[in-house]
Amino acid sequence: MTNDIKQLSTPVEEFPQKLEKPQDIGFVFDIDGVLLKGKKRIVExxxxxxxxxxxxxxxILLTNGGGMTEEKRIDFINKTLQLNEYPIHKDQLIQAHTPMKTLIPHHKRVLVCGGPNDDVREVAENYGFEDVIRPIDIIRANPTIWPYHMFSDEQIKNWGKDPKISKVDVDNIDPNENLPIDSVLCFNDSRELGTEIQLILDLLNSENGILGTRRKFKSNKPTIPILFSNNDFLWSNEFKQPRFAMGALKIAVLEIYEKINGEKLDQLTLGKPTKVCYDYAHHILIDWRKIMLGEKTADNICLPQLNDPPIKSPFKKVYMVGDNPESDITGGNNYNWGTILVQTGVYQDGDFERNPETSRPSLGIFPNVKDGVMAALKLNGLA
Ligand SMILES: [Mg+2]
Structure with missing residues (x-):
């Protein structure tokens, strides 16, 4: 352990009881490895x-995860953490794809990729996207568009929309049966990598977002915009080695796009550690403070525009609490927030020695979330 990392190892028995101006300090928590470990709670x-x-x-909670509605994830967190008296509100949760809500006014008909089963269709519709197209709808209407897909007949029947409704029938002579798509939104890790790579690149290089067409020029600008909800390259499950996440799909899309166009793809990536994600989170934290202080009603949270930082913040200090130096700590440090690294997740003792470039937390490394929060409160004279 290098000496520029402070470590507080004494467990804290109880929180202080008297606080002055508590609303001037804010906390942003990562979920996995900080509040939960897999499906179990971290007791502190x-x-x-x-x-x-x-x-x-x-x-607020800020995660690069997703694939389900904010309501469902918050219900799960409240149950798992047994927060019966003070449940967390769904508006306090920002998942990787939550900021995509802001696109609704200009993106009516969207291709939504990734996620388990057909779950993110519900998420996107729930946000208010008018016409949500999924890769399986396109496969159902055009089986030869990617003949190597692994969807079963049953999945296609159950999840794929009827081509009369989805209007993505490439071979239909009626142009109203193959309507243009406004953008590609990668909500969550791909479960059909081959299908998604083919369909995404078809659309980025199409004429006006119409499937089955090909534009006649090369450009770094895709025909329709593409957004990735996060840049995570790896994730861990029960397997011995980390597995590919959305970042792997992004690399494939970028490489192939460049092969076709000779130029790098102009795209937008959300999620930690990007500034666009922290700007969004900062707005939500400011708004949640207003709701907490009764200056605003709940269920009336703001909808900040992307890449639009708050002009003024009421916070003396905001702390990002995370287990992942690459996303949580890098993002928090870049944003000039205090950063707290916990030892209940992906960070392992010795990681800084093995990778000296790794971002270091400004406040220190703590055994768990409770110790980290306690140290921040003490530092601000609140304990
Ligand atoms: Mg984490």
Whole structure:
């Protein structure tokens, strides 16, 4: 352990009882490895969240995960952390794809990629996208568009929309049966990598977003915009080695696009550690503070525009609490927030020695979320 990393290893028994101006300090928590470990709770998280809610210290959750509605994930978190008295509100959660809501006014008919089963169709429709197309709809209407797909007949029948409704029938002579698509939104890790790579590149190089067409020029600008909800290259499951995540799909799309166009693809990536994600989170934290103080009603959270940082922040200090130096800590440091690294997730002792370039937390490394939050409160004279 290098000496520029402070470590507080004494476990904290109880939180302080008297706080001054608690609403001037804000916390942003990663979920996996900080509040939860897989589907189980990290016990110290329950005390921490209850304490912050009870004392009206604003906080939000910021994850690169997704694939389900905010409501479903918050229900799961509240149950798992046993937050019966002070449940977390769904508007306090930002998943990787949550900021895509802001695109609704200009992106009516969207190709939504990734996610388990057909779940992200519900997420996108729930956000308010008018016409959500999924890769399986396109396969159902045009089986030869990617003949190597692995969807079963049953999945195509159950999840794929009827071509009369989806209007993506490339071979139909009626142009109204193959309507243009406005953008490609990669919500979550791909479950059909080959299909998605082919369909995404077809659309990025199409004429006006119409499937089955090919534009006659090369450009770094795709015909329709593409957004990736995060840049995570790897994730871990029960397998011995980390597995490919959305970042792998992005690399494939970028490489092939460049092969076709001779230029790098102009795209937008959300999620930690990008500034666009932290700007969005900052807006939500400011708004949640207003709701907490009764200046605004719940269920009326703001909808900030992408790449639009808050002009003024009421916070003296905001702390990002995470287990991943690459996403949580890098993003927090770049954004001038205080950063707290916990030892309950992906970070392992010795990681900084093995990879000296790894981002270091400004406040320190702590055994768990409770110790980290306690240290931040103490530092600000709140404990
Ligand atoms: Mg994490």
């Amino acid at each position: 998280a329950t005390d921490t969240i209850n304490y912050l809610s009870k004392n009206k210290i604003p906080f």
